[in-house]
Amino acid sequence: MEAQHILPQPSQESADLANPPAAVECSALSKAFGRHVALDAIDLHVPPGSIFGLVGPNGAGKTTLLRILTGLSRASAGSVHLLGRELRADDPDVRRDIGYLPDVPAFYDRMTSTQALRLAGRLSGLDGAGLSGRIRDTLQLVRLEAGKQRIGKYSRGMRQRLGVAQALINAPKLLLLDEPTSALDPAGRKELLDFLVTLRGRTTVFFSTHILSDVERVCDHVAVLDKGKVLSQSTMEELRARHGQQTIAVEVTDGAEQLAHRIAQAPWALSVRPGPGGEIMVRATDPVAAQRGIPSLVASAGIGLVRLDSAELSLEDVFLELTGEPAQ
Numbered sequence: 001m002e003a004q005h006i007l008p009q010p011s012q013e014s015a016d017l018a019n020p021p022a023a024v025e026c027s028a029l030s031k032a033f034g035r036h037v038a039l040d041a042i043d044l045h046v047p048p049g050s051i052f053g054l055v056g057p058n059g060a061g062k063t064t065l066l067r068i069l070t071g072l073s074r075a076s077a078g079s080v081h082l083l084g085r086e087l088r089a090d091d092p093d094v095r096r097d098i099g100y101l102p103d104v105p106a107f108y109d110r111m112t113s114t115q116a117l118r119l120a121g122r123l124s125g126l127d128g129a130g131l132s133g134r135i136r137d138t139l140q141l142v143r144l145e146a147g148k149q150r151i152g153k154y155s156r157g158m159r160q161r162l163g164v165a166q167a168l169i170n171a172p173k174l175l176l177l178d179e180p181t182s183a184l185d186p187a188g189r190k191e192l193l194d195f196l197v198t199l200r201g202r203t204t205v206f207f208s209t210h211i212l213s214d215v216e217r218v219c220d221h222v223a224v225l226d227k228g229k230v231l232s233q234s235t236m237e238e239l240r241a242r243h244g245q246q247t248i249a250v251e252v253t254d255g256a257e258q259l260a261h262r263i264a265q266a267p268w269a270l271s272v273r274p275g276p277g278g279e280i281m282v283r284a285t286d287p288v289a290a291q292r293g294i295p296s297l298v299a300s301a302g303i304g305l306v307r308l309d310s311a312e313l314s315l316e317d318v319f320l321e322l323t324g325e326p327a328q
Ligand SMILES: Nc1ncnc2c1ncn2[C@@H]1O[C@H](COP(=O)(O)OP(=O)(O)OP(=O)(O)O)[C@@H](O)[C@H]1O
Pocket: 033, 036, 037, 038, 056, 057, 058, 059, 060, 061, 062, 063, 064, 065, 210
């Protein structure tokens, strides 16, 4: 995918700002459906220009949050600022610079791709030759024909790609995507993710997903949402480093199960579980005490120590540590 025609151009105004505002700033944001709390006083800071992944299992509250950010749903409490302006029901202008791809994009099935994008463009205030050019460019970008085929005949993947084109029609400064890759085959996923990378630094991309490898592939920032709470938010490096330091990988010659049992009794042991390479992964309240204590536990068990190291954690490991559940 080639992005240069459809990318928003960096504005002089934003270049002049020493500290551009956060693309998304949520403060104590809550949403309840009756007695069910879907979002529980979340604070979220999405830096401008970032590719930000919001990961969470089914039911975490991802779609609820994205619907609030796009103005499709109202928060029960708290505030949202988008690109420096407060999101309010009586101020539709705030949403002018936003593109949105819902989890299941809806179209009029009797329309063609061009007609759907013309409608979306007009709703964004575009018209004339400028709109026609943008329709051509965005369709080319998502590899869809401008022909006579009706959307009702499209595959799921084609509908998803048309949804991306629709979200980009107004050259948004903030692109919100709800599970953008879930309906795509591996080649389509790779293509969409590669395209999102080309937007880095020019448009803020905020997307929700439960596919951790997608986040690892393209995101520079990540937040973990679970049961309506933000458990963690940081850069990808900070997330891995923070959790890696607290987790120690222990590899022994034999008797790993017996050793794991002994380690679990130590006062500094938070959790002990098998790692991907057959080693024992130890999460410790005091990593230094754990690094000192583990060799003597290995020696007293009469087995040999092969490796004792800070763990190299994948996002999958971090997610498991934070939520206590593997990603679906
Ligand atoms: N309109 C609604 N009425 C009642 N409960 C709702 C409504 N919308 C969402 N919920 C509940 O709020 C919680 C969060 O749902 P949400 O769809 O935001 O999660 P999600 O992280 O997007 O999950 P998924 O990946 O399955 O789409 C769930 O428990 C869901 O059942």
